[in-house]
Amino acid sequence: MTAFLGVLGRDLRLALRQLSDASLVVMFFVICAALFPFAVGPEPNLLARIAPGVIAVAALLSVLLSLERLFLADYEDGNLELLVLSPAPLEVIVLAKVLAHWCTTGLPLIVAAPLIALLYDMPAAGLPVMLAALALATPSLSLIGAIGAALTLGARRGGVLILLLVLPLCISVLIFTVAAIDAALASLAAKPHLSILGALLLAALPLAPWASAAALRLALE
Amino acid sequence: MSLFEGRELICIRGERRVFAGLDFSLPAGGALLLTGPNGSGKSSLLRLMAGLLKPAAGALLWNGAPVGAEPEDHRARLHYLGHQDGVKPVLSAAENLVFWSGLRGATADGVADALARFDLGNLAAVAGRLLSAGQKRRLALARLLAAPAELWLLDEPGVGLDAASLDRLGGEIARHRKDGGRIVASTHGDLPIGQTETLALDDFAAGPAMESDW
Numbered sequence: 001m002t003a004f005l006g007v008l009g010r011d012l013r014l015a016l017r018q019l020s021d022a023s024l025v026v027m028f029f030v031i032c033a034a035l036f037p038f039a040v041g042p043e044p045n046l047l048a049r050i051a052p053g054v055i056a057v058a059a060l061l062s063v064l065l066s067l068e069r070l071f072l073a074d075y076e077d078g079n080l081e082l083l084v085l086s087p088a089p090l091e092v093i094v095l096a097k098v099l100a101h102w103c104t105t106g107l108p109l110i111v112a113a114p115l116i117a118l119l120y121d122m123p124a125a126g127l128p129v130m131l132a133a134l135a136l137a138t139p140s141l142s143l144i145g146a147i148g149a150a151l152t153l154g155a156r157r158g159g160v161l162i163l164l165l166v167l168p169l170c171i172s173v174l175i176f177t178v179a180a181i182d183a184a185l186a187s188l189a190a191k192p193h194l195s196i197l198g199a200l201l202l203a204a205l206p207l208a209p210w211a212s213a214a215a216l217r218l219a220l221e
Numbered sequence: 222m223s224l225f226e227g228r229e230l231i232c233i234r235g236e237r238r239v240f241a242g243l244d245f246s247l248p249a250g251g252a253l254l255l256t257g258p259n260g261s262g263k264s265s266l267l268r269l270m271a272g273l274l275k276p277a278a279g280a281l282l283w284n285g286a287p288v289g290a291e292p293e294d295h296r297a298r299l300h301y302l303g304h305q306d307g308v309k310p311v312l313s314a315a316e317n318l319v320f321w322s323g324l325r326g327a328t329a330d331g332v333a334d335a336l337a338r339f340d341l342g343n344l345a346a347v348a349g350r351l352l353s354a355g356q357k358r359r360l361a362l363a364r365l366l367a368a369p370a371e372l373w374l375l376d377e378p379g380v381g382l383d384a385a386s387l388d389r390l391g392g393e394i395a396r397h398r399k400d401g402g403r404i405v406a407s408t409h410g411d412l413p414i415g416q417t418e419t420l421a422l423d424d425f426a427a428g429p430a431m432e433s434d435w
Contacts, residue, residue, distance in 0.1 A: 006320055006323030007320075078306065082324060087293055
């Protein structure tokens with residue numbers, strides 16, 4: 001537990017001291033989402049209809065782009081060896097790092113998402129469900145992405161490789177995030193979709209740290 | 222008397238056999254100095270002892286029990302100091318050290334003392350990016366004192382240290398050994414480590430290239 005809190009506290013402190021790195025992700029999210037109206041035209045009906053999809057895809061890309069640094073900095077400066085050699089289970093340490101990553105990327109995205117919804121004139125009825133769906137989806141993305149980040153350590157062009165490895169695994173999260181928001185906008189029950197998102201998160205919670213830890217040990221061999 | 226020993230260790234990196242048939246034994250209070258030219262496997266042996274690498278063959282025993290059976294117990298009794306100091310540039314010296322101690326389940330109580338013993342007391346609040354190479358090295362060494370561990374695995378610990386700091390390191394090593402701690406260190410230069418057994422790794426260099434399966 002000391003190790004978990006220590007890693008979480010240190011990563012949050014590092015993010016806070018390098019605030020420009022963390023804010024880049026949110027800025028990418030906003031700009032990426034704001035590009036669509038330029039490409040598909042400014043028709044209000046169309047924009048309101050594609051808003052859930054645009055928000056979900058932009059969030060997915062922002063989270064994955066920020067994942068490259070998750071283990072890389074520690075790998076390059078030698079701290080990863082110390083993390084692996086800690087008496088605490090490596091899975092717990094990975095979980096702490098993923099949680100810190102979510103706090104510095106997922107959470108700001110959730111805060112910024114209503115801004116995009118406003119930009120697209122998405123009906124306010126969809127907002128609570130959108131926030132709930134993103135709150136369930138972004139931790140899953142951080143968890144699944146951690147596997148890719150651990151696997152690509154030491155590879156050149158690791159960032160692009162992470163996207164190639166992880167994007168296919170994230171499709172289910174994407175589908176149900178958008179489905180939940182669409183259901184809420186159509187006054188249908190969003191709960192089944194949210195439940196599936198919750199189930200995906202619960203499945204990723206034990207599996208991703210375990211797989212990432214194995215990949216990290218391999219990276220140091 | 223507990224014994225840390227390796228038997229018939231073989232280390233393969235890539236396709237190359239680095240060393241083979243290597244035995245060592247290290248009693249409490251003992252020190253083992255690894256010497257040999259570049260690439261003779263000093264760092265590999267240290268990583269192998271830490272559990273970062275798996276030996277291709279052979280056994281690594283603590284008190285007669287294989288260390289791989291209880292990896293968490295083994296990690297709890299060792300400190301590994303690699304080539305990199307791992308000092309985070311945006312954290313202060315004390316914050317770096319508190320984090321490393323926390324990783325080993327230790328409280329922050331020993332941090333001030335550890336910094337003082339490597340003459341870093343007045344640099345505690347200085348950010349890592351402002352420390353010189355030697356100061357970073359001393360901060361990494363202070364890790365050994367902030368959270369106690371029985372076995373110190375030191376990969377060229379003297380690199381970048383001035384004469385006064387080397388003396389300090391020598392003093393800490395002597396104290397650690399007097400308390401029953403063990404040390405394995407690799408070095409090219411002189412290390413004030415006291416009475417040691419020297420393991421020249423070029424004696425175990427594998428002769429011809431290993432036979433390829435294909």
